[in-house]
Amino acid sequence: MGEELVTDSARPQPPAGWRVAERPLRIAMLGWARLAMQAREGSGYNLNASDLAAGLVLSGHEVKYLRSGMGYTLRRGPFIKKTEVWRGIECHELFNSPNLSPASSNFRNMAMEMSCPAQSALVVRWLDEIGAQVVHIHSLEGYSLDLVAAIRGSGRPVVVTPHNYWYGCPQVDLLHEELRVCTDYRGGERCVGCLDAPRPARARLRRSLDQSAYRILGPYFTHLLRGMASHARRTARRIAKGKKPTARVPRQQGVDPELALGYDIPDIRDHGGEVFHGWRLEPGETTPQIGPAERDTNEKFLRADHHLVVLNDYGRRRAAGIAALNAASMVTPPSRFVLEAMHAMGLRRELGRHVRLGQPHFDQLNRVAQRSPFYEARPWDARDATRPVRFGFFGTTRNNKGLEVLARAIPMLARDVRQRCHFLVRALGYDWQFRRRLCAYPEVNFVGGYDMLQLVASGGEFDVGILPHIWFENSPLVLLEFLHAGKFVISSRLGGPPEWITEPGKDERFPLGNGLLFTGGRAEELAAAITRVVMGEVVLPSAKEVHAVSPLRSYPDHIAEVEGIYREVLGEKPSAAVEVRTDARGPAVAVR
Secondary structure (H helix, E strand, C coil): CCCCCEECCCCCCCCCCCCCCCCCCEEEEEECCCHHHHHHCCHHHHHHHHHHHHHHHHCCCEEEEEEECCCCCCCCCCEEEEEEEECCEEEEEEECCCCCCCHHHHCCCHHHHHCCHHHHHHHHHHHHHHCCCEEEECCCCCCCCCHHHHHHHCCCCEEECCCCCCCCCCCCCCEECCCEECCCCHHHHHHCCCCCCCCHHHHHHHHHHHHHHHHHHCHHHHHHHHHHHHHHHHHHHHHHCCCCCCCCCCCCCCCCCCHHHCCCCCCHHHCCCCCCCCCCCCCCCCCCCCCCCCCCHHHHHHHCCCCCCCCCHHHHHHHHHHHHHHCCCEECCCCHHHHHHHHHCCCCHHHECCCCCCCHHHHHHHHHHHHCCCCCCCCCCCCCCCCCEEEEEEEECCHHHCHHHHHHHHHHCCHHHHCCEEEEEEEECCCHHHHHHHCCCCCEEECCCCCHHHHHCHHHHCCEEEECCCCCCCCCHHHHHHHHCCCEEEEECCCCHHHCCCCCCCCCCCCCCCEEEECCCCHHHHHHHHHHHHCCCCCCCCHHHHHHHCCCCCHHHHHHHHHHHHHHHCCCCCCCCEEEEEECCEEEEEEC
16 A cells, blocks of 8 residues: 555474575566465465465575556656565565456556556566566556566566466456356457546556555545545435435334244244345346356357457457467466467467466465364264265355355255255355345355464365356365365366366276265255265265375475476476475475
């Protein structure tokens, strides 16, 4: 938000057994989120980037980070300033960027997003000043696409890790209007009006004023001014429409029709088991009209031949995004699907490499599961169960995460199935509408968002993870968290997750598999998958059996593999301490 300097000057010391590089490198990382915020800003992309940077520092490398598109001041023109030192990483920020981040704020700024030589030259000068040997781009949101070629022109190799589809989709997720998978953007014509984005100049000015007020007045008075300005805008809009300014009317709650029964429960066999709290959607409130996918949407998208069509600025911007990837030394998405999607859009095949993610909290979840006395015990059996099977949704309330799909699936369950379930919903964001829609079902429990501390302890809260996303997921951290915790997963068959999910009976070595797949956006198929588990058609494997079938990557192995990639693009020989091996489930790194 501001220019304040936060310094943690003590370089973290590696723990016992951690591999330290014999030849340390000077590495520059680029992104738009603040590293110290980790998953709180930028979600999974920033969590991976920040932990990767921290792990490289532990290995003895010098890592410097540049953020762009978020910080603005009243000073004229873009400039770069050091902002903090976090976990041994020197963090800098490019203020007053002509390109805003996140990408949704820059959706009407395609010409500048394609090319901004002045901004790219500023970044290259910063790289010269810090003496960067290799550049790792985790996100170019907030920068221009010509930056990759500019960095390569300075004599440095560039590794690009796409955590989403931003290079081929300015909306980021390949979702049209954030409601349905976009399988044909029609040369850019379908992109027009996809997002309701602000005018770039207006957004930059607003951020400059808001952030300057924060730095000068502090958070309390800035918040007060924001509230006054927001109220003034609402009042002005009402007056312009000929309406009188009115106070907000509180929501009305109905009366439970069973209020007079007390403890009496007559006709229990005919009752659906619902509880009437009196809450319902207000007039004018609507549920998002998400679009269902098809069973083979993944395959159809990769087979399509329209990805290189260019008809307008959005089409040209897509072409510029793929050209940026083709200018890189190596492109390392965490899922094979994203890699194939980029190839379909024009990425040269020799530049792509699939690199699975490793995170410290993944390993913690895995170790907790292994140390449990129930590691080899199957968590729930329909034949002799004395409690409901517990399903967990972890994520946010954003449309792409698919909480809407789960909210539609639960009412579709037969009463005897639903009453043998318990749904734990940990969703960050505004969930009040979901709560009101599902409050009739006592089997549903909303507990708000979660953090890494809660997550590591959450293994005892649920038996089956639900991942009902409606977009082409990359390598979702939630899926990997479920699998590292040894949980069976019910997942949408969109994007990367099918690479990790083995359904029961698909592999004779692992007959129980580790999950079920359903067509993205189709609530009836999710309800059918839940029913299969509840009725015992699917036997839930133990955590040990889930680990055996799941292709997972440890954090030390991930750090070692990425370091090996840096040395490869620099033309160096791999360190003698690292050996890369390949098996049927993808590359793994053995650290000797």
